Amino acid sequence: MNVLIVIDTAEGIIKKSAFETLSYGADLAAQLGVNAVGLLPGATSEELGSLGQYGINKIVHVNPDQPRADDPTVLAGLIASVASTEQCDVIVFSHSLSGKSIAPIVSAQLKAGLVTGVVGLPDTGNGFVVKRAVFSGKAFSHVRIETPIKLISVNPNSYKVNTGGSPATVETLSLPTAAPRVLVTKRQKSSNELLLTEAETVVSAGRGLKGPENWGMIEELAKVMGAATACSRPVADAHWRPHNEHVGQTGVAIAPTLYVAIGISGAIQHLAGVNRSKVIVVINKDPEAPFFKAADYGIVGDAFDVVPAFTAAVKKLKGV
Amino acid sequence: MKILVCISKTPDTTAKIAFTDNNTKFDTAGVQWIINPYDEWYALVRAIELKEAKPDTVLHLATVGGADADPIIRKALALGGDEAYRINLDGADCYQVAFQLAQLISKGGYDLVLTGKETIDYNGSSLGGMIAGINYLPYISLATHLEIAENKAIVTREIEGGEEVCEVAFPLVVSAQKGMAEARIPNMRGIMAARTKPLSVVEPIAQDPLTTVTAFELPAPKAGVKLVAPDQVDELVRLLHQEAKVL
Numbered sequence: 210m211n212v213l214i215v216i217d218t219a220e221g222i223i224k225k226s227a228f229e230t231l232s233y234g235a236d237l238a239a240q241l242g243v244n245a246v247g248l249l250p251g252a253t254s255e256e257l258g259s260l261g262q263y264g265i266n267k268i269v270h271v272n273p274d275q276p277r278a279d280d281p282t283v284l285a286g287l288i289a290s291v292a293s294t295e296q297c298d299v300i301v302f303s304h305s306l307s308g309k310s311i312a313p314i315v316s317a318q319l320k321a322g323l324v325t326g327v328v329g330l331p332d333t334g335n336g337f338v339v340k341r342a343v344f345s346g347k348a349f350s351h352v353r354i355e356t357p358i359k360l361i362s363v364n365p366n367s368y369k370v371n372t373g374g375s376p377a378t379v380e381t382l383s384l385p386t387a388a389p390r391v392l393v394t395k396r397q398k399s400s401n402e403l404l405l406t407e408a409e410t411v412v413s414a415g416r417g418l419k420g421p422e423n424w425g426m427i428e429e430l431a432k433v434m435g436a437a438t439a440c441s442r443p444v445a446d447a448h449w450r451p452h453n454e455h456v457g458q459t460g461v462a463i464a465p466t467l468y469v470a471i472g473i474s475g476a477i478q479h480l481a482g483v484n485r486s487k488v489i490v491v492i493n494k495d496p497e498a499p500f501f502k503a504a505d506y507g508i509v510g511d512a513f514d515v516v517p518a519f520t521a522a523v524k525k526l527k528g529v
Numbered sequence: 530m531k532i533l534v535c536i537s538k539t540p541d542t543t544a545k546i547a548f549t550d551n552n553t554k555f556d557t558a559g560v561q562w563i564i565n566p567y568d569e570w571y572a573l574v575r576a577i578e579l580k581e582a583k584p585d586t587v588l589h590l591a592t593v594g595g596a597d598a599d600p601i602i603r604k605a606l607a608l609g610g611d612e613a614y615r616i617n618l619d620g621a622d623c624y625q626v627a628f629q630l631a632q633l634i635s636k637g638g639y640d641l642v643l644t645g646k647e648t649i650d651y652n653g654s655s656l657g658g659m660i661a662g663i664n665y666l667p668y669i670s671l672a673t674h675l676e677i678a679e680n681k682a683i684v685t686r687e688i689e690g691g692e693e694v695c696e697v698a699f700p701l702v703v704s705a706q707k708g709m710a711e712a713r714i715p716n717m718r719g720i721m722a723a724r725t726k727p728l729s730v731v732e733p734i735a736q737d738p739l740t741t742v743t744a745f746e747l748p749a750p751k752a753g754v755k756l757v758a759p760d761q762v763d764e765l766v767r768l769l770h771q772e773a774k775v776l
C-alpha cells in the first residue's frame with residue numbers, strides 16, 4: 210500500500226505548499242516502507258519528473274489536456290479513483306484553501322478518517338496517530354485515525370522541504386470526470402502578490418498606525434524583506450486594509466519563519482493566529498503591550514521612527 | 530427557499546486553554562461558551578439578511594450537542610431564525626457530527642446549508658465539505674459573498690491569492706467567512722421571541738467516529754523577549770540575521 214500526495218496548482222503552476230506536502234508524503238512513505246505517488250489533476254506548464262527531488266517515486270498526471278476542474282467534488286472523485294488504482298491507503302493534502310475544500314469531500318466519499326492542520330509525521334508504532342494544531346494554535350492534539358484509508362492535510366509552513374531526490378517517473382492518465390455542478394464565472398487576483406499563508410516573512414501592522422495613509426512605510430519594509438503584509442482585525446474592519454490580510458483567531462492563521470508586528474497590542478485573539486510563527490518581532494511604543502510577552506525580539510518605540518530605520522537597516526544588510 | 534444554518538458551541542476566544550485527565554480532556558472549568566464566531570457573524574447573519582429580503586424564506590438552525598448546547602442555540606435564535614434542532618449527541622469527531630446533520634438535511638429538504646469556515650476550538654474546516662460529500666451536494670468553501678438568484682446561488686469564495694465567483698444550482702452547502710455579513714447584537718425583542726421558538730431535540734443515528742483524540746499538548750513557553758533600543762535598529766537586524774537566522 211502506498212502514499213498518495215495531492216499536488217496543489219493554481220493556473221497550472223505548482224504551489225509552494227505542494228513542495229512541503231510532497232516532502233511530507235515522501236518521508237511518510239519511507240517510514241512505512243512503501244512508495245510515494247504524487248497526483249496532479251489538470252494541465253500544467255511544469256516539468257513533473259523533477260518533483261522527484263522532494264523524494265517521491267512517481268507522478269500520476271490526470272487529464273493533462275484539460276484545465277484543473279473547478280468543482281471540488283469532481284476533484285475529489287479523481288483523487289479517490291487514483292488512490293484506488295495506485296493502491297494508496299494514505300492520502301496527503303495541503304491544508305490550503307484548496308485542500309480545505311477537497312479533503313473533507315474525499316473523506317465522506319471514502320468514509321475515511323481525515324485529520325486536518327497536521328504539523329508532523331504520524332506515529333505509526335501503534336496505530337496511526339498524527340499531531341495537529343487546535344484551539345487556534347494555542348494547543349496541539351494527537352489524533353488516531355481508525356479507518357483503513359487515512360487522510361491527512363498538512364499545515365502550510367510546518368514541514369521542511371526535501372532536496373536531492375532522483376527524478377520521478379511520470380504517468381499520464383485520462384479519467385472520466387463527473388459533470389461539474391460548480392461553475393466559475395470570474396476569477397480575480399488580489400493586490401497582495403505574495404500569499405500570506407505561504408510567506409516565510411510577514412510584516413503586519415495594527416491600529417497603532419493611525420490610518421490607511423500610513424501603510425506606505427509598511428509596504429516598503431515588506432518589500433525589502435520579501436515579506437507578505439498582514440494586519441489586525443480592527444484595521445480590516447475599518448477597511449484600512451483588505452479582509453484577506455486580517456490575521457488572528459477569526460482571520461487567517463499563519464506560521465511564517467518571521468512575523469514582524471508593528472503597532473499591534475497583541476490581544477489573545479490576534480496571537481491565536483500568529484503564535485506558530487518561528488520568530489516574532491514586536492515594535493510598539495507601549496512597553497506594557499501584551500505582545501512583548503509572546504515576542505522573541507522587541508523595540509519599545511514609535512513605529513513612525515523605527516520602521517523607516519528598520520527598512521534602511523535591512524537594505525544595508527542586503528546591499529540594496 | 531429553505532435554509533439551514535449549522536451552529537456550534539465553542540469556548541470564548543479569551544478562555545484559558547488547559548487539559549485534565551492526564552491531558553486527554555479539555556478543562557471546561559470556568560470556561561464561557563459562545564456561538565462559534567464564523568457560524569454566528571457570517572453564516573447566521575447572512576441567512577437572516579436573506580430572510581429579511583424575502584420574508585417567506587424558512588430559516589432553521591441545527592446543532593449537534595448535549596443539553597448544555599441549548600443556551601447557545603437559544604442565543605442564535607435571538608438573532609433570528611424560525612426554529613431549531615438539537616441532535617442529542619456529544620460528537621466525537623467531525624465526521625460523526627457531519628453524518629448527523631446530513632441525515633437531518635436530507636429529511637428537511639433544504640435549498641441552502643450554511644456552516645462557518647471552521648470552529649475556533651478544533652479548527653477542522655471540514656464540516657461543510659463532509660456534509661456535502663455524504664449527501665452528494667455541491668460544496669463551496671470559504672465564501673465571502675452570497676447572493677440568491679432565480680434558481681441558483683452566486684457565491685464568491687477565497688482562493689489562494691484572490692477570489693472567484695461561482696454559480697451553483699440549489700441545493701448546495703456553503704462555508705462562510707469574513708466578508709459575508711457584519712456581526713449583529715441581539716435586541717431585547719429577539720431575546721424574548723427566542724424563548725418561545727420551537728427547539729426540537731432529535732435522537733442521533735448510530736455512526737462511529739472515524740478518528741479519536743488520544744492526547745492534548747500545550748506548546749513550550751517562549752524564552753522571553755530580547756529588547757533592543759529604538760535607536761539601535763541595526764542591532765536588531767544583526768540579531769535577526771546572525772542569531773535567529775531569519776533574515
Ligand SMILES: Cc1cc2nc3c(=O)[nH]c(=O)nc-3n(C[C@H](O)[C@H](O)[C@H](O)COP(=O)(O)OP(=O)(O)OC[C@H]3O[C@@H](n4cnc5c(N)ncnc54)[C@H](O)[C@@H]3O)c2cc1C
Pocket residue numbers: 414415416417418440441442443444455456457458459460471472473474475476477478479482492493494495498510511512513542566
Ligand atoms: C471574538 C473575537 C475575535 C477576534 N478576532 C481577532 C482576530 O482574528 N485578529 C485580531 O487581530 N483581533 C481579533 N479580535 C480583536 C482583538 O481583541 C483586539 O481588539 C485587536 O487585535 C486589536 O488590534 P490592534 O492591536 O491593531 O489595536 P489596539 O489594541 O488598539 O492596539 C494598538 C497598539 O498600537 C500601539 N501603538 C500606538 N501608536 C503607536 C506608534 N506610533 N508606534 C508604535 N506602536 C503604537 C499601542 O501601544 C497599541 O499596543 C477579536 C476580538 C473578539 C472579541
